[in-house]
Amino acid sequence: MLPDDEELQSVLRQIESIAAVAGLRGSIDRNGGVFVMGFATDGGRSQQVIVRPAGASLDGKRVITISSPAWPLPDADAAALTRELALDLLKRNEKLTFARYGLIAHGPGWVVVASSDLPVDTLDAEEFRLHASSVAEAADTLERAIGPDML
Amino acid sequence: MRLADRDAWRFPPDRDLAARLRASPAVQRRIASTVAGSGPRTSRSAMLASAVMVDPAVLPHLARAIAGLRDQLPGIPDLELFVYNDADLNGFVTPGQSRTIVALSSATVNHLDAEELAYVLGHELGHAAYGHLDIPAGVLAADRTLPIGDAARVRSWQRAMEISADRTGLVACGSLSAAARALFKVASGIVATSVVASPQLFAGQWQRLADEVIAAGDRDFHHISHPFPPLRMRAMLLFQEAIDAGDPQRLSVADKAIAAMLGMMEPSDSGEPIADLRLRAFFFWGGLYLALEDGAVALCENQRLAEIAPDGTDVAAAVAAAHAQPETCLERFAEAFRGRRRRFSALEIHRIVYGLLDIARTDGRVSAGEIARLERLAEVMGVPPQGCALVAAQFAKERSDAA
Numbered sequence: 001m002l003p004d005d006e007e008l009q010s011v012l013r014q015i016e017s018i019a020a021v022a023g024l025r026g027s028i029d030r031n032g033g034v035f036v037m038g039f040a041t042d043g044g045r046s047q048q049v050i051v052r053p054a055g056a057s058l059d060g061k062r063v064i065t066i067s068s069p070a071w072p073l074p075d076a077d078a079a080a081l082t083r084e085l086a087l088d089l090l091k092r093n094e095k096l097t098f099a100r101y102g103l104i105a106h107g108p109g110w111v112v113v114a115s116s117d118l119p120v121d122t123l124d125a126e127e128f129r130l131h132a133s134s135v136a137e138a139a140d141t142l143e144r145a146i147g148p149d150m151l
Numbered sequence: 152m153r154l155a156d157r158d159a160w161r162f163p164p165d166r167d168l169a170a171r172l173r174a175s176p177a178v179q180r181r182i183a184s185t186v187a188g189s190g191p192r193t194s195r196s197a198m199l200a201s202a203v204m205v206d207p208a209v210l211p212h213l214a215r216a217i218a219g220l221r222d223q224l225p226g227i228p229d230l231e232l233f234v235y236n237d238a239d240l241n242g243f244v245t246p247g248q249s250r251t252i253v254a255l256s257s258a259t260v261n262h263l264d265a266e267e268l269a270y271v272l273g274h275e276l277g278h279a280a281y282g283h284l285d286i287p288a289g290v291l292a293a294d295r296t297l298p299i300g301d302a303a304r305v306r307s308w309q310r311a312m313e314i315s316a317d318r319t320g321l322v323a324c325g326s327l328s329a330a331a332r333a334l335f336k337v338a339s340g341i342v343a344t345s346v347v348a349s350p351q352l353f354a355g356q357w358q359r360l361a362d363e364v365i366a367a368g369d370r371d372f373h374h375i376s377h378p379f380p381p382l383r384m385r386a387m388l389l390f391q392e393a394i395d396a397g398d399p400q401r402l403s404v405a406d407k408a409i410a411a412m413l414g415m416m417e418p419s420d421s422g423e424p425i426a427d428l429r430l431r432a433f434f435f436w437g438g439l440y441l442a443l444e445d446g447a448v449a450l451c452e453n454q455r456l457a458e459i460a461p462d463g464t465d466v467a468a469a470v471a472a473a474h475a476q477p478e479t480c481l482e483r484f485a486e487a488f489r490g491r492r493r494r495f496s497a498l499e500i501h502r503i504v505y506g507l508l509d510i511a512r513t514d515g516r517v518s519a520g521e522i523a524r525l526e527r528l529a530e531v532m533g534v535p536p537q538g539c540a541l542v543a544a545q546f547a548k549e550r551s552d553a554a
Contacts, residue, residue: 004177007300017501021534022542047201060374072273119368122420125497126534 008033011053014084014120015064019051022125024132026051039068041135045144047136054115061122066132067115068139074109081090092142096135097151114138146149152322152394154223154273157280160390163406164413165281165315172286175301179205181294185287198254202235210234210454214261216268217253218275220323226277227251232272234260240337244275246284251278259304262342266329271322276301277316284320288312292376295473303418309376310413314386329386329393338380354388357381358462366427368493372416375465381478382412420498424506431461432487433503437528438510440480444520448474455513500532501542508546517543 012028015035019026026037026049033080035051047068073080081103089101089112099114116131152160172178198204207214216233227230239254240263244253253275263271291297291305321330321513327350335341335360337350360381364372378386389405414421425434435456442452448470457466473480488495507528511521519543522543529539 004298004300007298010300014498016544016545017420017505018497018543021497021501021504021538023535023538023541025537032271060295060302062299078519121420121498122496124494124500125500125538128497135548 009055010067011062011064011120014062015051015053016077018120018128020125020126021131022129024129037132039133041140043135045140047140048142049132049136051132057119059092062120063117064117064120065117066135067104069106069111069113069140070139071112073103073107073111074107076108078103078110081110091143096134096138098131098139101138112142114142154220154280154322157224157277158320160318160394160402161281162311162314162318163411163485165308168304168311169282169286170215170303172291172301172308175298175304176287176293177298177301178305181291181297182286192246194252195250198231198233198235202233202254205232205234209406210260212265213255213268216265216272219287220269220272224276224280227276228274242275242290242338243270244278244284251279252286252389258342262336263333264325264329266324266338267311267333269324270320270326270330272320272474274316274320276323277319278312278521279317281315282311283312283316288376293325303373303421306373306376307413307421310416312380313377313383314409314413317383317387318390321391323465324531326535327387330387334380334384350354350384350388353381355381357385361412361415361428362365365432366490366492368429368491368495368497370493372420373418373421375416378413378416385409385412395459398482404428420434420502424438425459425509427502428508430503430506431459431482434459434506434510435464435469436480436506437481437503439470440528441479441507441511441521441524442485442513443480444479444518444524445474449514452510452513455510459510463500481527481531484528489532500534502533503532504529504542505507505546508543512550 009030012030012033012035015029016026016028019035021039024037026035028035033052039047039049041047049066049068051066052102053064057063062113093100095127099116101112101114103110104113114135118131118137153497179533196442203209205213206383207216211235217230219432221227221230231247231250231252233252233254234257235254238258239256239261242253243261247253253272255271259271268413288309292302292309294302297305302504317330324330328348330419331348331350331353335353357379360379389408390402393402393405412427414426415428424430427446432499438456438459442456448456454468456520460466480515504525507525509523510518511517522539525543
């Protein structure tokens with residue numbers, strides 16, 4: 001279940017606090033309900049990393065999702081995502097650590113993102129850094145495979 | 152003290168959290184669906200079917216006890232008292248459709264004396280008198296679809312309401328010793344008539360529990376509906392001392408101390424960092440290290456440090472020793488960090504840094520020298536200098552927004 005507004009703001013502050021302790025600069029986008037950071041990746045590239053509240057786990061713990069956009073699919077039917085490419089993404093998922101590829105709705109179309117979920121209350125700074133950089137790296141790897149540094 | 156004056160000494164967080172829950176749309180919806188369901192209507196029939204209703208002809212001493220309390224607490228819908236067969240010491244109160252039902256286990260009736268029973272009955276009736284039955288806390292706590300913030304507030308409220316109910320129990324029986332015996336018997340299961348439960352000794356167990364919780368770094372108590380029994384005893388002791396002193400300010404101080412103790416059962420980032428008893432050693436030694444940055448501890452800083460010092464700390468001696476060797480503060484801070492058995496979460500570390508900034512600002516400003524010392528303290532916890540700067544920027548912004 002997704003958080004109500006007070007809960008949303010509370011978790012966004014928690015994310016900002018954890019990022020600060022991890023030495024990661026970012027900012028809260030209150031309208032979008034997310035915390036946004038920038039990550040430098042190999043070869044002078046960069047990747048936007050978004051952290052958002054993701055409700056509760058089965059045992060009632062607060063969860064956050066760290067994600068980074070990798071490949072925009074502007075068409076409503078995601079036509080560019082062929083069966084071959086979709087299978088390739090699933091195979092890549094098995095080899096990734098602390099990240100996975102998925103598909104989220106974006107405007108009229110979709111975006112392939114790399115993402116990871118974490119419980120926020122017990123998270124330590126090193127875990128947060130590791131998951132955030134793994135997500136950024138996974139998104140950037142896919143982006144490089146597809147084309148220039150678009151996102 | 153009279154039960155009729157109970158609103159004057161109701162535990163403030165009980166009242167405040169109940170108000171917040173009543174104002175929550177999600178909670179209102181669930182209350183409406185619970186009332187529409189079968190709960191209140193079946194409570195009385197279940198009791199009539201399986202338990203014994205207390206009647207002057209059947210259990211005269213209990214009937215007298217409940218009648219006496221009913222007279223002191225007008226306004227509670229028709230009271231009925233039942234005794235059910237159970238070997239555990241327990242009791243509960245529940246709303247019927249037009250009655251209030253109080254039930255005691257047979258073990259409770261068999262093993263508690265008149266004063267102890269008065270405490271238990273007073274406690275249960277306290278729940279009814281304070282309107283605790285109007286919000287079905289047990290149902291809400293079990294509801295996984297309730298927003299997390301509301302779910303946490305329900306648990307916090309459950310614990311706070313026990314403090315209020317303990318007070319009515321204490322006033323009802325009129326004896327701290329009787330309340331201690333009753334609580335001890337329920338907590339331990341030991342029902343021998345030779346039980347002598349000293350309120351002070353029982354309450355003293357709280358400090359040992361607190362020290363253990365701090366050392367272990369346990370943070371998994373927020374799902375528990377009742378405060379730890381030693382905490383409840385300590386809370387009753389503080390309440391009795393405040394009432395005996397006849398000073399409303401003393402009760403306010405006691406309530407603040409009790410709220411801080413209950414804070415040890417809250418999630419790691421709940422409430423103001425400085426009020427977190429679990430982190431006092433860090434705030435004291437780290438705060439002293441920061442205060443000595445300019446070579447002297449100002450009066451306002453000294454007062455602040457005295458307020459947050461861990462129990463048993465000789466503040467004057469610690470300040471004097473630290474004047475001579477300020478680096479010992481850093482060593483004590485590091486000892487406290489390494490001494491914790493469970494690793495610190497990022498949110499806990501943030502609370503420590505944020506709280507230290509609050510202490511540094513006691514004299515109205517955070518100097519560059521204090522920031523440099525804060526970075527050394529943060530380094531002990533694995534926080535890089537840029538992390539310290541980010542938390543300081545967050546602190547400055549939030550203080551500015553709040554002003």
